[in-house]
Amino acid sequence: xxxxxxxxxxxxxxxxxxxxxxxxxxxxxxxxxxxxxxxxxxxxxxxxxxxxxxxxxxxxxxxxxxxxxxxxxxxxxxxxxxxxxxxxxxxxxxxxxxxxxxxxxxxxxxxxxxxxxxx
Amino acid sequence: xxxxxxxxxxxxxxxxxxxxxxxxxxxxxxxxxxxxxxxxxxxxxxxxxxxxxxxxxxxxxxxxxxxxxxxxxxxxxxxxxxxxxxxxxxxxxxxxxxxxxxxxxxxxx
Numbered sequence: 001x002x003x004x005x006x007x008x009x010x011x012x013x014x015x016x017x018x019x020x021x022x023x024x025x026x027x028x029x030x031x032x033x034x035x036x037x038x039x040x041x042x043x044x045x046x047x048x049x050x051x052x053x054x055x056x057x058x059x060x061x062x063x064x065x066x067x068x069x070x071x072x073x074x075x076x077x078x079x080x081x082x083x084x085x086x087x088x089x090x091x092x093x094x095x096x097x098x099x100x101x102x103x104x105x106x107x108x109x110x111x112x113x114x115x116x117x118x119x
Numbered sequence: 120x121x122x123x124x125x126x127x128x129x130x131x132x133x134x135x136x137x138x139x140x141x142x143x144x145x146x147x148x149x150x151x152x153x154x155x156x157x158x159x160x161x162x163x164x165x166x167x168x169x170x171x172x173x174x175x176x177x178x179x180x181x182x183x184x185x186x187x188x189x190x191x192x193x194x195x196x197x198x199x200x201x202x203x204x205x206x207x208x209x210x211x212x213x214x215x216x217x218x219x220x221x222x223x224x225x226x227x228x
Contacts, residue, residue: 035217037162037219044203044205044219044220044221044222045154045156045162045205045207045219045222046219047207047215047216047217047218047219050217059216061214061215061217061218062214062215063215095161095162097162102209102211102216103150103209103211103216104167105152105164105167105168105207106152106154106162106164106207107164107167107173109161109162109163110161111161112161
């Protein structure tokens with residue numbers, strides 16, 4: 001079965017670091033882009049950036065450039081989204097999704113990781 | 120704002136048609152995809168490349184684009200269609216290549 005599996009939730013304090021995962025299975029990891037999408041509470045979807053694990057080609061939205069790091073580990077077919085210093089405003093649901101070509105639609109989504117940053 | 124504009128809400132009676140618009144400056148050279156997000160769930164693709172429908176999706180969902188507007192149409196609306204709908208516009212030359220629209224809440228009366 002083709003799937004993207006994300007941890008359900010993470011709770012952190014401001015100033016802490018965090019790396020959330022998107023574990024894929026059922027398809028060739030290096031042949032698809034993985035995107036990360038943010039959804040703040042009660043708000044819409046925001047495109048954060050993408051990575052092509054085959055070449056480690058990574059692109060960021062200007063809104064998120066320098067704020068997060070997107071990476072991938074081909075050996076375990078897993079993509080990551082990472083923060084070095086969390087802020088309360090990073091509280092949101094984060095989805096990963098896959099797409100075949102860079103402009104292709106996101107045909108499969110993870111269930112999302114709810115990140116809560118609170119003191 | 121660079122985000123494509125969508126009406127915040129659309130209300131429709133069961134059995135009627137819902138039309139959701141997505142406005143950008145110019146669709147030439149851009150691809151439009153549409154997603155449905157039910158409460159508490161991850162988004163699901165419903166239309167891609169303006170008007171293509173994923174296998175298994177009811178024919179009640181259709182897409183089109185003309186000029187500066189793309190449109191998602193849901194005919195014979197059912198209670199299960201109540202959800203948020205987002206367009207996504209791909210423009211590889213943009214600083215925000217995969218930007219999502221502002222989202223539309225469809226309410227079935």
